[in-house]
Amino acid sequence: MSTTTLCWAVFEANGEYRGVVERAEAWLAKRAGGVSPEQLAPAIIRRYGKDRTFSVPILTHCALAGKVGWDRVLQLPFELAAFPQSWFAAMRLPVVSYALPALIAIGQARHAHRPTWNPLARLFRAAARNKTLSALQNIQPSNGGFLEATPLTSFVTMSLAGSGMAEHAVVGKGVEFLKGSVRKDGSWPIDTNLATWVTTLAVNSLGGSVDDLLSEKEREQIRDWLLGQQYRNVHPYTNAAPGGWAWTDLPGGVPDADDTPGALLALKNLGGDCTDAARMSVGWLLDLQNRDGGMPTFCRGWTNLPFDRSSPDLTAHAMRAWQAWRGELPDLRPRMDAAYSKAARYLANCDGEHGWVPLWFGNQHAGDEANWTYGTARVAEALNEQAQLELPGGAMRQRAARNCLLGLQGKDGGWGGFKNGPVSVEETALAVGALKGVDDGESRKSIEEGTEWLVCRVESGEWLEAAPIGFYFAKLWYFEKLYPMIFTVGAMERVAGKE
Structure with missing residues (x-):
């Protein structure tokens, strides 16, 4: 379901890829009941349970492509990344330990497109924005690839670029990593090497x-x-x-x-x-x-x-x-x-x-x-x-x-x-x-x-x-x-x- 949803989201329904979209939608309809936001978003969330590490990035990808509204993307508490790393385990974050880049970038994307109505939470997140972006920049490897993983690096890069931060240094290094790791046949490995x-x-x-x-x-x-x-x-x-x-x-x-x-x-x-x-x-x-x-x-x-x-x-x-x-x-x-x-x-x-x-x-x-x-x-x-x-x-x-x-x-x-x-x-x-x-x-x-x-x-x-x-x-x-x-x-x- 994950890969089909990701691929489906990047194709336009009209034009030369119409057949691709129709076949993907037929497959998703069997697994999720349909491709409307009301059907697809809950199915993606069920796929991963309480682990938001990738259900939220996949829905963010769909939101950036205009397939679902930002109301269907759960808010990740990116502001917590402003606290010391030693606190993270005790805070029981909704993402796994290796997904801090996704927590920051996708959390900021959701906040930029659909900020909370709570004025205190909005103020706190706005105050934590620059500090958490600095934390993200500090943990980005020299070659730009988070965990050498194409999916994670892509999610981080698209989230920042799609939120008015296309010129940020993290985005630039992420793009360079993705350009440098594409294979001759046009595909990417899930990880650069093992x-x-x-x-x-x-x-x-x-x-x-x-x-x-x-x-x-x-x-x-x-x-x-x-x-x-x-x-x-x-x-x-x-x-x-x-x-x-x-x-x-x-x-x-x-x-x-x-x-x-x-x-x-x-x-x-x-x-x-x-x-x-x-x-x-x-x-x-x-x-x-x-x-x-x-x-x-x-x-x-x-x-x-x-x-x-x-x-x-x-x-x-x-x-x-x-x-x-x-x-x-x-x-x-x-x-x-x-x-x-x-x-x-x-x-x-x-x-x-x-x-x-x-x-x-x-x-x-x-x-x-x-x-x-x-x-x-x-x-x-x-x-x-x-x-x-x-x-x-x-x-x-x-x-x-x-x-x-x-x-x-x-x-x-x-x-x-x-x-x-x-x-x-x-x-x-x-x-x-x-x-x-x-x-x-x-x-x-x-x-x-x-x-x-x-x-x-x-x-x-x-x-x-x-x-x-x-x-x-x-x-x-x-x-x-x-x-x-x-x-x-x-x-x-x-x-x-x-x-």
């Missing part, structure tokens, strides 16, 4: 074969490149402490609790003296852990909205990173052990009917868009470790993950994101790799069938076909062409017994 993320995934997929497949010089080059991506200063965007990694090597990245464990595991696999960087990074993860024992993506304590809460796949990733470096960081060992046990208890308490649901991955074929296979496979990787098995209830948690993965396998030997769902290379490879960590009598047949399924796809060339399992900001789907290759290599590495 260079750090896919590099660590690739290194970690090689497992015990890293030394055989990469020369010492190659390992050193990758290690130095990764070390160069670690944040050594407080991040202006999220106020994150030094020590973490983002998904990209570009200025718009923000350190997070999935890329940081991935980097820690990759550095461990690559070898070399990385102890100082690891100490800083492990401490960063320990400080990020939520009270419930789980790991959030960017900021501790932002539990108001789903994309800010603890996530089982991120928590499992952190557990593996802590365990990998435990022996080399004796000064942090007591904290790591306490955090590890707390994280295991969190995982024990957050499983569902078919296992664990991840945060940043999904399956568009599922009614609830949940990808049980991805989430459960990632959690199983942590539950399979000896340290976890030695905890109270550890073996029981491992069996639960194993049983869930066995139950999700399709009749042809492959896995989809849910029971009887369409199978994919990515989901099958992750399930095979996770089950190989158990490799008992009950899982052996499934491993063999899954491996055979993957081998057939490799031989036919189908293993290069990527599935859109990535679940991005605004519930937008994406695929990454390296995922099927990396995950397949990782599964085969484990099946070959070199992990």
Whole structure:
């Protein structure tokens, strides 16, 4: 619904695009009941629930295009951005922690086009206008792209430009970012690149074969490149402490609790003296852990909205990173052990009917868009470790993950994101790799069938076909062409017994 609404809004109803508009309106009529503001706006809001991070930007986009009135755009409290960042979690903002630019720009657009009737609120917002614009300018990356994300940068840029601020510096840098990131075919990627993320995934997929497949010089080059991506200063965007990694090597990245464990595991696999960087990074993860024992993506304590809460796949990733470096960081060992046990208890308490649901991955074929296979496979990787098995209830948690993965396998030997769902290379490879960590009598047949399924796809060339399992900001789907290759290599590495 999101992408269709965004595309529909930019086309005129008459002229050469009339057919495009009519087909889009017919599709939206089936999903939303119609395209009138009274029908479309509530449907967009329902799509995102109480999280206003992208329902409001999408409606702002429609309002700027003249498709809905500004009365249908909820006012975001941009004036709150004038307060210190340390207050944001306590204020329970209606947007997620990484959406501060949208809060400011779209909130100002709504205020400019339809200010509140409340004289005190109007006065307060007018007084906060320049200060919040300065805050927005201060957190804009040097290349203009907020989070390196085309959607977020576009929403910010159009909101300011459509509110009489087309000459503002933020708009100028945003336009330059968008002009510079357009592809030759006229499209834009959802994010500029995932260079750090896919590099660590690739290194970690090689497992015990890293030394055989990469020369010492190659390992050193990758290690130095990764070390160069670690944040050594407080991040202006999220106020994150030094020590973490983002998904990209570009200025718009923000350190997070999935890329940081991935980097820690990759550095461990690559070898070399990385102890100082690891100490800083492990401490960063320990400080990020939520009270419930789980790991959030960017900021501790932002539990108001789903994309800010603890996530089982991120928590499992952190557990593996802590365990990998435990022996080399004796000064942090007591904290790591306490955090590890707390994280295991969190995982024990957050499983569902078919296992664990991840945060940043999904399956568009599922009614609830949940990808049980991805989430459960990632959690199983942590539950399979000896340290976890030695905890109270550890073996029981491992069996639960194993049983869930066995139950999700399709009749042809492959896995989809849910029971009887369409199978994919990515989901099958992750399930095979996770089950190989158990490799008992009950899982052996499934491993063999899954491996055979993957081998057939490799031989036919189908293993290069990527599935859109990535679940991005605004519930937008994406695929990454390296995922099927990396995950397949990782599964085969484990099946070959070199992990």
